[in-house]
Amino acid sequence: MQLRKLIDSPCGLRFMIDNLCTHSGYSRKLLLESSMMHDRLSIEKSYEVMRKFYHVVDNEDNKNKIQTLQFKLCKLKDINHTLSRLATSVILDDIELFEVKNLALLSADVKLILEELNLNEIIVITSLEDVVKILDPDGLRIATFYIYDSYSERLASLRKKLKSKDFYQETIYNEVAALEDEIRNELSKRLKPYSDSMIVAMNALADVDLNLAKSLQMKEMGLCFPTLSSEDKSSYKGIFHPEVKNILEKENKEYQKVDIDFGLKPLIIMGANMGGKTIVLKTLALCQYLLQFGFGVPADSAEMMIYDEVFCLTTDDQSINKGLSSFAAEMKNIDAVIKSSDCVLALIDEPARTTNPTEGTALVSALVKMLQDRAMSLIIVTHYNIKTYNNKCLRVKGLIDGKMNYELVETHEGEVPHEALNIAESLGIDSRWIELAKKEMEEGR
Amino acid sequence: MxxxxxxxxxxxxxxxxxxxxxxxxxxxxxxxxxxxxxxxxxxxxxxxxxxxxxxxxxxxxxxxxxxxxxxxxxxxxxxxxxxxxxxxxxxxxxxxxxxxxxxxxxxxxxxxxxxxxxxxxxxxxxxxxxxxxxxxxxxxxESMILATGAAYSANINTLVQKTAFVVQMINLELTSQENRHLFNDVTIGVWAVDEDDSLHDLKVASSLSVNINTDGIKKCRTLYVSGALTDGFVNHVRQNKIFNETEIVVRDFTKIFLTPMTYNTFVNGRRKITVLQKSKLIAVCVNPTSPNGIVLDSEKLCNTLSEAIKLPVYDLKRN
Incomplete structure (x- = not known):
C-alpha cells in the first residue's frame, strides 16, 4: 500500500507527513509513492541508515554543514522526464541540458558534504563527474549553461561577428543556430550512456533529503527508534499522539503519555468517556504506519511487531457515512477485518455502538470469541459489559479528584466503569438532567 | 505601460x-x-x-x-x-x-x-x-513610460482628453507624511479621521457598496479607501455634508476607477484626492497609427498632448 493512499487515514498520518521538512518536492513525491515495508530486513536496514543520520543531526557541531546540505537539496528537481528522453536518443534542448548539468553538479556537492559528515558510505551518491566534464567544458563549475564557445571554434568566431554589430544579423544567427543544434545532438549522444546512473544519483539525493528530514523530525518531536520484537508482542512505553500533543501544548496543557502492551490475543479497553481511548487507538495505528514507512515512533520506547495491514476503525472515520447507515457501514468495515488474512492490526473503536445495548453486547462478545484464536492483534474499545473469554482487559484510570488520569490499568470482566454521569457533571451540563438520570439509575437497580 | x-x-x-x-x-x-x-x-x-x-x-x-x-x-x-x-x-x-x-x-x-x-x-x-x-x-x-495612440481613440481631442486624465491621475499629489505613516499598513476597509484626529472604521465592505456608517463623525478630515475608488462611492461621499472638506486617500493611482466627470465634480477647492504612493511618469509615447488603419497627424497629436499634460511627448517612429 502506497503512503499516498494511507495519508488521510483517521490516525493522523498526514500531520506527520506535513510536518516533515523535506527540501525538495521530488523527495516528497518519492515518499508518497513509497510502499509500506513488510519485511523485517528492509525495516531494520532503513532504521540503520537513519540512526547514522540522527547521530549526525544530534551533534550541534554539524549544524552549519547540515544547513548547507539542506540549502543544496533545495535545488534537487525531478528530471525523470528529461532523463527518459535522453535514454531514447532524443536531442535535449538547452533547458534540459541545464537540468542535467545542475543534477551532476549538485550530486558532486552533496557527495562532498556527506564525506565531511562521514555519511558517504551510508548513502552512496554515484559520481557524475563525466557528465560535468561534458557540460562544463571550461571547468568553471558554475550551475549555468549555454552552448559554450569552446565546443567549436567556428561557433566562437561566428558569435564574435554577431557581437560586433548592434543589430540583428539574420544570416549569421541562422548559421549559429544550426551549429548549436549540431552540438546539442553531439552532447546528447555523449550523455546518453549516463542516463541510468543519473536516475540513481537523483534518487540517492532524495534519499539523503528524506533521511535528514526524518531525523530532524525525530529530534524535534521527541520520537524514538523502535525495535522489532522477536516474539509476537508489542510493547510501548510512554506513547503519545504528536498532533494532539501539539494542540495541547499550544494551550499550555500537558499531554499524559501512556504505556500499553499487546500480543496476538484480543485486548479490550474499557473506561470512562473522555478517557483518551480513541486517541490510544489512533496512536497505535499511527505508530504502526510510521514503523513500516521508516519514521521515528512517538513513544519513549517501542518494541513492535510487523503487520501486513492496519485497520483503524474509529468513530470519526468520514468514510463511514458514504451512503450507508452508520450501522451498515460499521458492520461492513468490521466484516473486512474478519475476512482479512492473519497478521493484521485491527483497532476497533466502540463496535456496534449505534444499536441497542443487548444486541450490541452480543455482537461484540461474539467478535472477541471468534477472533481470539486468529493470529491477529485485535484491540477493541467498548462501553458494553461484554464477555471477554479471559482475554486481557484494560481500563482508563479515569476521574481522580476531578482530574482525568489517562493511565491504562488492568481490569476484569464485568467491571465496566460507570463514570458517564460524573463526567457529564464535571462538564457543567444542566444539573436537573443529571439528577434525573441518577434517580433513574437507582430505580433500575 | x-x-x-x-x-x-x-x-x-x-x-x-x-x-x-x-x-x-x-x-x-x-x-x-x-x-x-x-x-x-x-x-x-x-x-x-x-x-x-x-x-x-x-x-x-x-x-x-x-x-x-x-x-x-x-x-x-x-x-x-x-x-x-x-x-x-x-x-x-x-x-x-x-x-x-x-x-x-x-x-x-x-x-x-x-x-x-x-x-x-x-x-x-x-x-x-x-x-x-x-x-x-x-x-x-519606480517610474513608468506611458504609451498611447490612435488605438486608444481615433479622435485627437478625445485621445488627448483621455490620456491627459490618466496622466492627471498618475500625477496626483502625495498625501501628508503623517497620513502615509498612518495608513501604509492598512490593507482593508474604509477609514475616516475626524477633526479631533480620532480614527473611525466606516464598516464598508468595499467601495462598491455605499452603505457607510458615519455615526459619531461630525466632520471628516481624511478618508482612506484601501481598495478601489469608484464613481458610486465618490458621488455618495460628495453628497454627504460631513465630507465637505475631506481629503480622500488611496494607495496609488491604479486603485482609481473614476470618470473625469466624477473626479472633476468632487475635487474643488476644499475636497481633494491624494495617494500614499506615487510613481514617476518619465515620458509619454504616441503611436498615431491604429490596427484598423487610422493614421493621425503625428505632429499635431504630439503638440496638443504635450500642451495638455505639460510633459514631453514622443512619436518614436517619426523622430
Missing amino acids: GLEKNTGKTECFNYVMQRLPLAEKRVAVSSIGIDGETTDQVTRTAKPEIFLREGVYFGTSEKHYLTKRLSAELLEITNENTSLGNIVIGKSLTPGKILLSGPSSTNGLRRWMDDMKKYNIDLTIIDGALSRMSLASPAVS
Whole structure:
C-alpha cells in the first residue's frame, strides 16, 4: 500500500507527513509513492541508515554543514522526464541540458558534504563527474549553461561577428543556430550512456533529503527508534499522539503519555468517556504506519511487531457515512477485518455502538470469541459489559479528584466503569438532567 | 505601460533598450504576460519583436526561451509558473531577438524582481501588457513610460482628453507624511479621521457598496479607501455634508476607477484626492497609427498632448 493512499487515514498520518521538512518536492513525491515495508530486513536496514543520520543531526557541531546540505537539496528537481528522453536518443534542448548539468553538479556537492559528515558510505551518491566534464567544458563549475564557445571554434568566431554589430544579423544567427543544434545532438549522444546512473544519483539525493528530514523530525518531536520484537508482542512505553500533543501544548496543557502492551490475543479497553481511548487507538495505528514507512515512533520506547495491514476503525472515520447507515457501514468495515488474512492490526473503536445495548453486547462478545484464536492483534474499545473469554482487559484510570488520569490499568470482566454521569457533571451540563438520570439509575437497580 | 493594445509599447521598449549604457548598468527585462510576438495575436498586424543587445538579463517562459533568436546563457529555472512553462532567467551573449513572456501576475512579477536582486541588477524594465495597469503601481515599479495612440481613440481631442486624465491621475499629489505613516499598513476597509484626529472604521465592505456608517463623525478630515475608488462611492461621499472638506486617500493611482466627470465634480477647492504612493511618469509615447488603419497627424497629436499634460511627448517612429 502506497503512503499516498494511507495519508488521510483517521490516525493522523498526514500531520506527520506535513510536518516533515523535506527540501525538495521530488523527495516528497518519492515518499508518497513509497510502499509500506513488510519485511523485517528492509525495516531494520532503513532504521540503520537513519540512526547514522540522527547521530549526525544530534551533534550541534554539524549544524552549519547540515544547513548547507539542506540549502543544496533545495535545488534537487525531478528530471525523470528529461532523463527518459535522453535514454531514447532524443536531442535535449538547452533547458534540459541545464537540468542535467545542475543534477551532476549538485550530486558532486552533496557527495562532498556527506564525506565531511562521514555519511558517504551510508548513502552512496554515484559520481557524475563525466557528465560535468561534458557540460562544463571550461571547468568553471558554475550551475549555468549555454552552448559554450569552446565546443567549436567556428561557433566562437561566428558569435564574435554577431557581437560586433548592434543589430540583428539574420544570416549569421541562422548559421549559429544550426551549429548549436549540431552540438546539442553531439552532447546528447555523449550523455546518453549516463542516463541510468543519473536516475540513481537523483534518487540517492532524495534519499539523503528524506533521511535528514526524518531525523530532524525525530529530534524535534521527541520520537524514538523502535525495535522489532522477536516474539509476537508489542510493547510501548510512554506513547503519545504528536498532533494532539501539539494542540495541547499550544494551550499550555500537558499531554499524559501512556504505556500499553499487546500480543496476538484480543485486548479490550474499557473506561470512562473522555478517557483518551480513541486517541490510544489512533496512536497505535499511527505508530504502526510510521514503523513500516521508516519514521521515528512517538513513544519513549517501542518494541513492535510487523503487520501486513492496519485497520483503524474509529468513530470519526468520514468514510463511514458514504451512503450507508452508520450501522451498515460499521458492520461492513468490521466484516473486512474478519475476512482479512492473519497478521493484521485491527483497532476497533466502540463496535456496534449505534444499536441497542443487548444486541450490541452480543455482537461484540461474539467478535472477541471468534477472533481470539486468529493470529491477529485485535484491540477493541467498548462501553458494553461484554464477555471477554479471559482475554486481557484494560481500563482508563479515569476521574481522580476531578482530574482525568489517562493511565491504562488492568481490569476484569464485568467491571465496566460507570463514570458517564460524573463526567457529564464535571462538564457543567444542566444539573436537573443529571439528577434525573441518577434517580433513574437507582430505580433500575 | 500602454493604455490600449497597439499603442506602441514594444516599439518604445526597444527604443529605450537600444539607448541604455549597458557597459555601465546591469539591465534585466521581462514582461507581464506574452510580449514580443511577430504578429499581434488579436489583430494580426505586424508587431515589432523585442530586440536585446549583448549582456542583458531577461526572464521568459521555457517555451519562448527555446525559440529565442540569440545565444544566451541559461542561469536559472525559477519556480514561477506560467502557461508556457516555468520562467527561466538568461543572459544574452549575442544581440538578437526574443519573445518575452514573464510572470502573469503582479505578485509573480514582484517575486521575480526580488529574485533578480542576486544578480545585482541596476535597472529592471518591464514590458506592460494590455489592461495590466495594476502593474504600473508604485508597489512594483519606480517610474513608468506611458504609451498611447490612435488605438486608444481615433479622435485627437478625445485621445488627448483621455490620456491627459490618466496622466492627471498618475500625477496626483502625495498625501501628508503623517497620513502615509498612518495608513501604509492598512490593507482593508474604509477609514475616516475626524477633526479631533480620532480614527473611525466606516464598516464598508468595499467601495462598491455605499452603505457607510458615519455615526459619531461630525466632520471628516481624511478618508482612506484601501481598495478601489469608484464613481458610486465618490458621488455618495460628495453628497454627504460631513465630507465637505475631506481629503480622500488611496494607495496609488491604479486603485482609481473614476470618470473625469466624477473626479472633476468632487475635487474643488476644499475636497481633494491624494495617494500614499506615487510613481514617476518619465515620458509619454504616441503611436498615431491604429490596427484598423487610422493614421493621425503625428505632429499635431504630439503638440496638443504635450500642451495638455505639460510633459514631453514622443512619436518614436517619426523622430
